[in-house]
Amino acid sequence: MARRKRTSTADDLLELVAMLPWWAGVLLALVSYFVLHNIASQPVVAPTQPGQMGAMVTQSIWKSLATVGQYIAPFICVLGAITSAWRRRERKNLVADVARSKATDALNGMSWRQFEMLVGEGFRLQGYQVAETGGGGADGGVDLVLTKPGKNGSEKFLVQCKQWRAYKVGVDVVRELYGVMAAKGATGGFVVTSGRFTDEAISFASGRNVTLVDGPKLHGLLRQAQAGADRSPAQKPAVPVTHSPAPFAQALTCPLCAKPMVRRTAKRGTNAGNEFWGCTGYPACRGTRPIN
Numbered sequence: 631m632a633r634r635k636r637t638s639t640a641d642d643l644l645e646l647v648a649m650l651p652w653w654a655g656v657l658l659a660l661v662s663y664f665v666l667h668n669i670a671s672q673p674v675v676a677p678t679q680p681g682q683m684g685a686m687v688t689q690s691i692w693k694s695l696a697t698v699g700q701y702i703a704p705f706i707c708v709l710g711a712i713t714s715a716w717r718r719r720e721r722k723n724l725v726a727d728v729a730r731s732k733a734t735d736a737l738n739g740m741s742w743r744q745f746e747m748l749v750g751e752g753f754r755l756q757g758y759q760v761a762e763t764g765g766g767g768a769d770g771g772v773d774l775v776l777t778k779p780g781k782n783g784s785e786k787f788l789v790q791c792k793q794w795r796a797y798k799v800g801v802d803v804v805r806e807l808y809g810v811m812a813a814k815g816a817t818g819g820f821v822v823t824s825g826r827f828t829d830e831a832i833s834f835a836s837g838r839n840v841t842l843v844d845g846p847k848l849h850g851l852l853r854q855a856q857a858g859a860d861r862s863p864a865q866k867p868a869v870p871v872t873h874s875p876a877p878f879a880q881a882l883t884c885p886l887c888a889k890p891m892v893r894r895t896a897k898r899g900t901n902a903g904n905e906f907w908g909c910t911g912y913p914a915c916r917g918t919r920p921i922n
Contacts, residue, residue, distance in 0.1 A: 640706055643716075647710025648717065649762060657713025659704040666703060669696035674817050675824045687904045693779035721751035726762035729856035730851060737793070737845055745793040749822050753789070756887075772810055785817040785885055792823040799823045801830040808840055818917060822848055837896045837906065841886060884909040886917035890913070893921070 647655045652740040674690050724744060728737065737745065750760045774789035790807045792799050804821055818839035821827075826844050827835075835842050839915045842853065884891055887909060894908035907919040 635642050636903070640702075643703075643706050644710050644713065648713035650710070650714060652711045652715040652718065655707050657712055659707035659711070662703040662707060663700055666696040666700035669693065670700050671687075675747045717747065721747050721754075724748045725751050725755070725852055725856055728848050729853045737849065740793075741779075742791070742793045745824060746791045748789055748852070749789065749791050749848070750774050752852050758787070774805070786814070787886070788814065788816045788819045790819070792821065792825075794823055794825045798826045799831060800828050801834050804831045804834050804840055804842070806833075808838060811839070824848070835916070836917065839918055884911065884915060884917035885919065887911055887915045889915065891917075891919060 647658060650658075669810040670693055672689075672693065674686060674688065674693060683747065689769060724747060725742070735760060737748075740748065746762070748760060753761050753774065753776055758778050761775045761777075763771075763773055771790065772788045772880065775790045777784050778787070779785075788807060788811055790803065792803060799821065804827075806823055807819045810816075818841065820841045821831075821835075822841060822843040824845045827842050832839075832842060883889065889909055889911045891907040892910055893905055895903050905921050907918040907921060909915045911917075
């Protein structure tokens with residue numbers, strides 16, 4: 631698994647700031663300068679007693695570090711802000727290019743890193759807050775962590791990106807993500823690929839809070855999300871009001887897309903015959919909730 635090599639603390643700080651919004655990097659640059667400049671401006675107090683020599687040495691070291699750091703730290707933060715803004719622009723351009731393309735093979739010419747950025751931006755356009763784990767590779771584990779406000783506070787979703795074109799994504803990948811979801815207490819998960827899924831993978835995900843997004847489906851979702859982002863607020867259609875026969879079902883919303891949920895009965899898999907709450911957006915959305 632390919633991993634990005636980090637050679638210094640400055641590289642780590644730059645990457646950390648680049649994961650934040652660009653304005654946060656600028657704010658950190660200003661704060662770090664004023665804090666370090668204040669430390670560097672403090673005079674070193676000469677010891678009046680023999681036991682204060684150690685304190686003077688420590689103060690001198692901090693003053694020297696702050697004198698240099700008051701310029702280096704803000705510079706790194708500004709570079710991080712520029713990197714963040716550049717990546718944000720790159721994500722938008724990726725989504726726009728794929729959305730404008732009428733062929734699903736538009737996903738095949740990009741690197742795994744571009745594919746991960748594309749998927750993350752697609753979820754951002756759907757209202758999720760996206761955190762990139764930063765440690766993935768072409769065959770990494772969880773690549774994105776999504777958060778979205780829910781009824782019981784913020785809900786977390788895990789995303790695994792697989793840019794596999796030569797062969798289908800198998801059930802082992804879906805099982806792996808499902809296990810991580812349980813370990814981390816995630817509300818749901820997504821496996822996104824530029825290719826296809828095996829029938830066994832589709833069967834395993836059925837009835838579980840794992841949504842499989844293949845290449846054609848991803849292409850369609852990106853086009854839909856881009857079209858929604860391009861509309862002005864006045865042009866966006868009003869959300870239709872739906873009614874449910876049960877008060878509880880009316881208040882219950884899908885953990886993945888926030889649409890109303892209805893009572894369903896599983897027809898396949900290990901949960902065949904059991905009832906559950908299913909999203910009204912099925913099959914486009916496979917969000918479920920258990921019936922307590």
